[in-house]
Amino acid sequence: MLSQYNSSKTPYEFNDLGCIKIFIFIKNNKQYQNTDRLIIIMNYTTDQVLALAPDAASIKAAKKLTSASKWSLMEYSHGAVWGHCRGSGSNPYEVGIDLNGPAFKCSCPSRKIPCKHVLALLLMHADGILTKASIPDWITEWLEKREQREQARITRAEKKATQRKSDPQAQAKKRAKRVKTMQDGLLDCEKWLLDIVAHGFSSLQSQGYSMWDTAAARLVDAKAPGAAEMVHHMGSVAAGGSANWLDELTLLTGRLFALIRTFYRYDQLSLEQQADLRTAMGWPMEKDEVISHGKTRTGTWVVMGESIRDNGNIREQRIWLHEQTTHTMALILNFQYGNQPFDLFMVPGTVFEGEIAFYPGSWPMRALVKKSVGNMEKALNVQGATTIEQALSSIAEAVALNPWITLFPMVLSNCIPQLKDDSLHLWDCKGRSIKINSKFKENWEMLALSGSKGITVVGEWEQQTLLPLSCWSNDGFYRFKTDV
Amino acid sequence: MIEKLSKQLFVGTQRDMGSLDGASEYTSGIINELSRCSMPPEKRLLAQCAVAAAFEAAGYLPGKRPLQEKNSAGEEIRPLCSPAAARIFETALQQNHIAVVAEWIAAARTKGIRPPHQHLPAMLKLGSKHRGYRSLIAEMAGPRGRWLGKMNRSWQWLFSEQDGGAGGDVTIWEEGRLAERCDFLRHVRKKDACKALEILREGMVGEKASTRAKLISVLKENISQADELFLEQQLKDRSVEVRRTIADLLSLIPSSGLSRRMMDRMDSCISFEKGAMKTTLRIEPPEVGDDSMKRDGIIDKPAGDLGARATMLMRIVASTPLTWWQGAIEASPEEIFKIIKGSKWTKALLRGLIHAAVNQRNSQWIVALLQGKLPKNTHLNRDELIQAVPPDDLDQWITRMAAPDKVLDIMPFIKNRPDDALSYWSETVSRTILTTVQQAVPLNPSHWQLRDLINAMAPRIHPNLLDAAADNWPVNHRTWSYYERHTTDYFDIIKLRKNLYRELPL
Numbered sequence: 002m003l004s005q006y007n008s009s010k011t012p013y014e015f016n017d018l019g020c021i022k023i024f025i026f027i028k029n030n031k032q033y034q035n036t037d038r039l040i041i042i043m044n045y046t047t048d049q050v051l052a053l054a055p056d057a058a059s060i061k062a063a064k065k066l067t068s069a070s071k072w073s074l075m076e077y078s079h080g081a082v083w084g085h086c087r088g089s090g091s092n093p094y095e096v097g098i099d100l101n102g103p104a105f106k107c108s109c110p111s112r113k114i115p116c117k118h119v120l121a122l123l124l125m126h127a128d129g130i131l132t133k134a135s136i137p138d139w140i141t142e143w144l145e146k147r148e149q150r151e152q153a154r155i156t157r158a159e160k161k162a163t164q165r166k167s168d169p170q171a172q173a174k175k176r177a178k179r180v181k182t183m184q185d186g187l188l189d190c191e192k193w194l195l196d197i198v199a200h201g202f203s204s205l206q207s208q209g210y211s212m213w214d215t216a217a218a219r220l221v222d223a224k225a226p227g228a229a230e231m232v233h234h235m236g237s238v239a240a241g242g243s244a245n246w247l248d249e250l251t252l253l254t255g256r257l258f259a260l261i262r263t264f265y266r267y268d269q270l271s272l273e274q275q276a277d278l279r280t281a282m283g284w285p286m287e288k289d290e291v292i293s294h295g296k297t298r299t300g301t302w303v304v305m306g307e308s309i310r311d312n313g314n315i316r317e318q319r320i321w322l323h324e325q326t327t328h329t330m331a332l333i334l335n336f337q338y339g340n341q342p343f344d345l346f347m348v349p350g351t352v353f354e355g356e357i358a359f360y361p362g363s364w365p366m367r368a369l370v371k372k373s374v375g376n377m378e379k380a381l382n383v384q385g386a387t388t389i390e391q392a393l394s395s396i397a398e399a400v401a402l403n404p405w406i407t408l409f410p411m412v413l414s415n416c417i418p419q420l421k422d423d424s425l426h427l428w429d430c431k432g433r434s435i436k437i438n439s440k441f442k443e444n445w446e447m448l449a450l451s452g453s454k455g456i457t458v459v460g461e462w463e464q465q466t467l468l469p470l471s472c473w474s475n476d477g478f479y480r481f482k483t484d485v
Numbered sequence: 486m487i488e489k490l491s492k493q494l495f496v497g498t499q500r501d502m503g504s505l506d507g508a509s510e511y512t513s514g515i516i517n518e519l520s521r522c523s524m525p526p527e528k529r530l531l532a533q534c535a536v537a538a539a540f541e542a543a544g545y546l547p548g549k550r551p552l553q554e555k556n557s558a559g560e561e562i563r564p565l566c567s568p569a570a571a572r573i574f575e576t577a578l579q580q581n582h583i584a585v586v587a588e589w590i591a592a593a594r595t596k597g598i599r600p601p602h603q604h605l606p607a608m609l610k611l612g613s614k615h616r617g618y619r620s621l622i623a624e625m626a627g628p629r630g631r632w633l634g635k636m637n638r639s640w641q642w643l644f645s646e647q648d649g650g651a652g653g654d655v656t657i658w659e660e661g662r663l664a665e666r667c668d669f670l671r672h673v674r675k676k677d678a679c680k681a682l683e684i685l686r687e688g689m690v691g692e693k694a695s696t697r698a699k700l701i702s703v704l705k706e707n708i709s710q711a712d713e714l715f716l717e718q719q720l721k722d723r724s725v726e727v728r729r730t731i732a733d734l735l736s737l738i739p740s741s742g743l744s745r746r747m748m749d750r751m752d753s754c755i756s757f758e759k760g761a762m763k764t765t766l767r768i769e770p771p772e773v774g775d776d777s778m779k780r781d782g783i784i785d786k787p788a789g790d791l792g793a794r795a796t797m798l799m800r801i802v803a804s805t806p807l808t809w810w811q812g813a814i815e816a817s818p819e820e821i822f823k824i825i826k827g828s829k830w831t832k833a834l835l836r837g838l839i840h841a842a843v844n845q846r847n848s849q850w851i852v853a854l855l856q857g858k859l860p861k862n863t864h865l866n867r868d869e870l871i872q873a874v875p876p877d878d879l880d881q882w883i884t885r886m887a888a889p890d891k892v893l894d895i896m897p898f899i900k901n902r903p904d905d906a907l908s909y910w911s912e913t914v915s916r917t918i919l920t921t922v923q924q925a926v927p928l929n930p931s932h933w934q935l936r937d938l939i940n941a942m943a944p945r946i947h948p949n950l951l952d953a954a955a956d957n958w959p960v961n962h963r964t965w966s967y968y969e970r971h972t973t974d975y976f977d978i979i980k981l982r983k984n985l986y987r988e989l990p991l
Contacts, residue, residue, distance in 0.1 A: 048572075048576070061973070064973040064977065065969070065970050065973055067973075068960075068969055070960055070965075070966075070969070194531065195525070195527040195528065195531070198494060198497065198498060198527040198530055198531060199497055199498050199499060199527050200497045200499070201494065201495055201496045201497025201498075201499070201500075202494050202495045202497075203495050203496060203497070204497075247491045247494070247495060248487050248488070248491050250491075250494075251487060251490050251491045251494055251534050251537070252487070252534065252537060252538040252541055253538075254494070254531065254534055255490075255531060255532075255533070255534025255535040255536070255537055255538035256535065256538040258531040258532065258534065258535050259532075259535035259538065259539070262532075262535075389546075389547065390546060393545060393546055396542075396543070397543040397544065400539065400542045400543035401543060404539055404542065404543075407542070417552060419552060419553060420636065421553070428552045431549065432549040432550060432551050432552065433546070433547050433548070433549055433550075434547060434550060434552075435547055443603075445605075445606035445633065445637075446603045446606055448633060448636070449602045449603055449604075449605040449606055449629060449630075449633055450602050450603050452557055452558035452602070452628075452629050452632060453556070453557035453558060453632070454557055454558075465541075465545050474602065475602075476565055476601045476602050476603070477601075479601070479603050
């Protein structure tokens with residue numbers, strides 16, 4: 002199954018990281034050509050297992066099963082854990098975990114993923130009470146089927162990539178067709194927008210939210226989900242009733258108009274500008290396009306922070322990386338449906354050597370981890386912007402290149418948090434201050450870490466406020482709670 | 486500029502709101518050029534909004550406002566704990582195992598280390614909610630915690646805990662709620678008993694009776710002969726409730742005037758005649774209450790289901806030092822119960838004895854009351870009695886009480902949490918309770934009180950017995966499956982405490 006070690010690196014344990022054991026394999030896949038398939042096997046700590054749980058009730062139920070008397074079989078091998086748990090029926094539940102993924106399998110009727118049996122088995126594995134054994138046939142079959150599905154997915158992706166490369170004309174034709182569809186949809190949207198502007202926003206207050214929904218749905222039909230999301234956001238601002246809703250709506254409307262007008266000139270733009278527009282419109286590049294067109298950078302990457310956002314049925318995980326030598330920032334985006342757990346490989350506060358492939362763009366930010374080698378070490382302090390002006394200047398440069406980005410990473414060194422008018426602000430050494438996002442829940446913790454002395458804060462800058470994700474103080478690295 | 490644009494957008498392009506004055510120097514060029522372009526007014530307006538949006542995104546720069554001068558927190562004296570110890574602390578906080586959190590803090594104090602600063606707010610919140618941990622947290626908060634405390638009103642207790650004895654935050658005494666004032670006074674009393682008397686003397690003036698009674702009851706802390714004069718003077722208080730509180734306090738000083746008066750009254754009410762076969766009891770409560778009795782809190786009025794004479798008898802017994810009984814008859818409390826049984830005054834006597842035992846924290850009498858064969862209609866508040874047992878006597882007491890077939894008798898003892906973060910039992914007590922409970926499980930299938938008892942005892946088992954606490958359960962017995970399902974908290978806490986003492990050994 003997973004057969005090839007990077008022979009120069011052996012598996013290891015880092016106790017000072019909370020006993021995270023990470024076995025990283027690089028499997029050279031010739032069909033992938035320049036790509037190495039990243040395979041990561043994790044041995045979870047108790048805290049990480051608890052983080053996988055879909056809700057608190059699952060944790061409670063799982064703890065009740067963490068007793069050897071409940072299990073007629075509890076074994077593990079390299080990369081897999083399995084067991085038989087007594088249930089209410091006559092046959093025990095078959096529980097299996099593929100630590101590369103992770104992926105879970107359980108014959109219980111629960112719809113939660115992972116279920117309490119999986120969590121219980123992982124908790125007992127974290128406590129080291131499972132027995133090492135050879136992988137039984139029923140687990141081998143499952144793992145092989147998973148591998149086959151993964152290979153099939155890779156083959157499909159490769160086939161798609163090959164088709165794109167072998168028939169560039171067909172691909173260009175397909176792309177042009179999509180651009181035309183989007184432009185037609187955006188033209189309709191522009192007409193709708195101009196009509197609103199002619200009559201004035203005062204007329205919006207008498208209309209319901211449905212007009213925004215309808216406009217957004219039309220944009221989705223026109224394959225422009227990014228623009229649809231902007232329209233939804235405008236609708237929520239118009240209906241939200243906040244004190245400065247009009248000013249905010251003005252800026253959003255201006256931005257949408259600029260996006261529409263720019264998209265009309267799609268074919269006249271550079272590849273990077275086209276990529277920026279596609280991202281803003283919710284039409285991202287395929288991963289193989291990223292790998293073939295996107296710039297790669299090798300270096301030492303610090304995992305600076307992580308935030309998770311709930312967008313309805315889909316949860317979005319943003320992980321920010323910072324390259325220590327060039328101070329390049331990268332954003333790793335992951336999505337999961339419902340309560341599916343995210344990958345826990347990149348832990349904020351750690352550093353690794355690796356190669357990152359950036360999505361094409363005028364100001365490359367989103368990226369994929371192409372290759373990771375070596376150990377995950379604890380990160381020491383990083384150097385960020387020394388003043389707020391410096392940090393915002395970098396953002397201004399980014400906006401000048403890619404005006405469609407609304408969310409930026411910010412690393413501010415030697416800043417001091419202080420309460421002002423019941424909200425938290427960060428001051429730099431020049432006397433400028435920025436406001437902390439009201440969704441931030443750990444004001445007192447940040448104040449405690451600082452003690453009115455300078456700390457390094459990592460956060461996301463959006464709508465002129467900063468959402469802190471982590472910081473470095475005299476007590477070391479601390480990761481803030483960022484589920485918003 | 487945005488305001489102008491917004492106003493125009495609000496009314497629509499069918500009304501012209503005039504030119505866009507006040508555009509910034511960076512955008513005025515583009516805005517003016519757009520104004521001159523021949524395009525529909527809606528498009529022109531939206532283009533101007535697009536420029537404004539781009540400028541807002543790229544051009545934001547907050548103005549300079551000087552940082553408010555605040556003293557930075559002082560340097561920490563204690564070094565930071567190890568990462569492993571920090572993780573244990575964080576886990577205890579996340580899982581809300583408050584007793585383990587307090588235990589960690591106490592262990593850190595012993596080792597001379599401190600928790601990470603990011604956990605200070607959680608510690609201070611814990612102190613706000615649980616008064617019993619305040620002195621420990623105040624000590625361990627360090628300069629950073631005190632610096633934080635100054636910024637939050639709900640953490641002001643930090644300073645009364647630290648500075649109360651040296652004339653600290655008098656504002657609490659002058660403006661705080663009754664409970665806060667009692668805490669303040671209690672703290673002063675611990676540091677300087679006489680100073681507390683002075684504060685109390687002035688502070689009681691003008692207060693209502695219930696407040697005076699509560700404040701005076703704080704003097705139980707470190708009560709001594711030096712307090713007698715003050716308390717005797719306060720016996721002139723017009724409130725019966727206050728005088729009875731004072732009587733309870735003076736009965737703790739056997740040589741006090743009140744104690745002697747009560748013992749004299751007992752001599753006149755109760756006498757024993759030892760016969761050949763048995764001892765006879767003679768009880769003659771006073772017919773009416775005189776002024777001296779009224780002053781000492783004994784009123785000749787019925788109380789509850791007791792008549793006037795029975796009530797006076799009960800009050801006298803309640804305020805008499807229990808040493809009187811050993812002087813009157815050389816018998817154990819159990820024997821005295823047998824003697825007083827059957828008398829028409831038994832109910833009054835027992836009520837008085839229960840009050841005296843709890844007030845005077847006499848473990849011999851308390852144990853006798855808990856274990857003795859008392860009349861069926863005797864109302865015993867077992868929790869109150871057990872909480873009154875001095876901690877030093879518990880070893881002796883628990884070995885007498887604990888038995889697998891009467892395991893629930895020790896339930897109030899386990900639920901009792903003294904105001905002390907180091908609230909685990911001695912090794913002897915821990916071993917006795919653990920053995921008793923582990924033996925009780927097979928005898929009590931699906932007993933919800935026993936399972937609650939198991940969960941409640943997890944934080945109190947001595948650290949040297951945590952291995953035995955994790956093991957030695959009757960896992961193969963048919964009753965175990967019920968307890969296993971419902972004692973996950975117990976095993977979580979035991980595991981956490983084991984990790985704690987592995988990192989911070991005793």
